[in-house]
Amino acid sequence: MNQTEIIGKQQLAKAHTLTSQLNQKESPEITESKISGIALPFVVSFGSMMRDIFRLILKKVATSTKNARLLIIESEGHMLPIENPEKFSKIINDRLQKII
Numbered sequence: 001m002n003q004t005e006i007i008g009k010q011q012l013a014k015a016h017t018l019t020s021q022l023n024q025k026e027s028p029e030i031t032e033s034k035i036s037g038i039a040l041p042f043v044v045s046f047g048s049m050m051r052d053i054f055r056l057i058l059k060k061v062a063t064s065t066k067n068a069r070l071l072i073i074e075s076e077g078h079m080l081p082i083e084n085p086e087k088f089s090k091i092i093n094d095r096l097q098k099i100i
Contacts, residue, residue, distance in 0.1 A: 003083055036065045043069050043095055047076030054078060071095075 001009075028034075044062040046055055062070035073080060073091065081088045 007079060007082065032060075032064050035061055038065055038067055041067045041069065041099070043071050045071035045073055045091070047073045047078060047080055049075065049077040051078065 044058050046058045059070065062068045071091075073087075076084065076087070
């Protein structure tokens with residue numbers, strides 16, 4: 001079984017939680033004004049193969065504040081920490097080294 005099949009199986013095993021996930025309220029509520037008020041620098045990132053809807057949302061988050069930096073990770077999707085943890089760790093470590 002390859003990684004895609006394994007991840008698909010894991011997602012199907014949790015399918016019963018989908019209704020709850022879709023009906024839950026964010027707590028605290030996430031608004032553009034709250035995001036734009038974040039004073040610390042932060043990175044918004046996504047894989048270039050991520051679904052369009054998620055890319056649109058994350059691009060909006062990144063442009064809602066002057067303190068955000070957008071990082072698009074080539075040839076990756078939504079599950080980078082699970083599918084390629086070594087690459088994910090390297091990206092995080094590289095970013096931390098730039099601010100330390």
